[in-house]
Amino acid sequence: MAIKAVLFDMDGTLLDTAPDFIAVCQRMRADRGLAPIADQHIRDEISGGAKAMVAVTFAMDPESPGFEALRQEFLELYLKDCAVHTRLFDGMAELLADLEKANLIWGVVTNKPLRFAAPIMQRLGLAERSALLICPDHVTNSKPDPEPLTLACKMLDLDPASVLFVGDDLRDIESGRDAGTLTAAVTYGYIHPDDNPHNWGAGAVVDHPLELRKVLDNALCRC
DSSP, rough: OOOOOEEETTTTTTTOHHHHHHHHHHHHHHHHHHOOOOOOHHTTTTGGGGHHHHHHHHTTOSSSSHHHHHHHHHHHHHHHHHTTEEEEOOTTTHHHHHHTTTTTTEEOOOOOOOOOHHHHHTTTTTTTTTTTTOOOGGGGSSSSSHHHHHHHHHTOOOGGEEEEEEESSSHHHHHHHHHOEEEEEEEEOOOOTOOOOOGGGEEEEESGGHHHHOOOOOHHTOO
């Protein structure tokens, strides 16, 4: 079946959001008179969410007293500055242009809450181009459950077999596979050092956004 739509995970797949996460973490340390930590330590934990990033920022167990207050402070600071340094990954702008030229649908399915995801899409000028934005707010169960991808396909009125879902986490691949979509894993995203995208069972593994052109070759040739 021909590919008719490409859906992307947001953080670490469509967008390099790490610089804004890192800025918030380093600011929180600076506000407490602490020296910066290596940016890579924070980047390595992005897939684990706010809890993981705060834990590594302060070398603190999430069950420790005061941890939840730090996590809430992180979220509040990030909400204010969630699209300062965030950008499309290198090559992604060209890929999106290719998709649009070929009249292929593209959208975003993310575990990022809507209050963060929507402003980012708006500020980067992507909201009006994306066919949809599915966040945890829209479903009962987030990825790795198939519900977000199933909802996206239903909203697009497309057979899941005609949809490619691209992500940088095992949860993305599991969600897409269980929803019946094609899947592609990217190695350029926020992969934990102990993880390996080649072991996730994705239909394709790519090292750069433009390598997705090969996966989409037949669909893009329609233009």
